[in-house]
Amino acid sequence: MAESGNERERPGLAPRARPEIHRKVKKLLRRLALPQSARVLDVPLGPGAMAEQLRRDGFSAWGADLDLAQSEGLHPSIRRERADLNGPLPFPDQFFDLVLSLEGIEHLENPFQFIREIARVCRPGGYLILSTPNICNLEERLNFLARGTFYRYIPAREFAERGSGFDHQNLMTWVEIRQLLDWNGFSTLGLFRDKIKWKQLVFLGPLGFFLWAFGRLQSRQRREKYCWGETESGPVLFGGSTLIVLAKKEAKRAQ
Known part of the structure; x- marks a missing residue:
């Protein structure tokens, strides 16, 4: 993973991700009310802003990313592992x-494998944000109508020069x-x-x-x-630039 939406929260460092994403995630963390001993994985880790926030909140913070150089200097209690997220x-x-997992899945060649692995390492009853x-x-739907695509064309030359993960390869x-989450035992909470x-x-x-x-007439x-019911909801149809999903790993998968 060559690039991530996380950024180290230090004065004077311009954030990569929009600050409103982190603000919303922090509210969701307070809502979950996890014990301070909880193990939390930030993947992709990126420079480690969210992992550092987790550490300050008292959680046992872990992170995984292909490029660990960008997170050098994080507190040593944050355990970092090098991993190809595909x-x-x-x-x-x-x-x-x-x-x-903030602003990461759209950069991956294999989002199916990524969610399978998240499901594997998450305990039953655990959570995914x-x-x-x-x-x-609405804005992106109109853009698709006009352009016929959700994102720009990435030529092979640029892909070869910059490598996998540098841009949005798999917008979903x-x-x-929802299919990926459901197939891997996650139920959507919000x-x-x-x-x-x-x-x-x-x-x-x-x-x-x-x-x-029109949807109501169907x-x-x-x-x-x-x-x-979900695609016409406010967070999706009238949503901002980013969709944030809170899901829970089912204790026992329905047969």
Whole structure:
């Protein structure tokens, strides 16, 4: 993983990720009320801003990333492991009480393997907080209609020069993310936005109301088939730039 949304929170250092993502995640951490002895994994670690926050909050903080040079200088109690996030994570089964993955999954060649590994290292009853660009909000839906793609074309030359993970290689819709979580034993507790995009609400509000009303006219079977209740929700349809997911690992997977 060559790049991450996390940044070391030091005065004078410009953050890579939008600060509102970290603010929302901190609120969710307070909501979970985990014991201070809880083991928490930050993956990808990046420079380690979130891991450092976890340490200051009293958690046992761990991090994994392909590039550990960017996190040199973190407090020694934060245990760092080098790992290609497209493959196995170097941790035992059911080891963590919480896994944080902020702005990472869209950079990976193999998001399916990544979520499988997160599920493996997360204990039953543990939690996952995942953030990724929201390509299902009204603005991005219109962009797709105009461009026919959610993101730019990455030529082979640029990929060869910069390597895997430098850019958004796998932007995912909420339905795709929900499938991955469900297949790996996670139930969704809540969807959250990083911020409210007021211009989107003002200028695209009528379109959003039309889509919401259209969804309400669909049959129950069709709404369930396309997860309409979630894709037309405020955090998704009227969401900000980032979708934040709170999920819980089921103690026993339903058969």
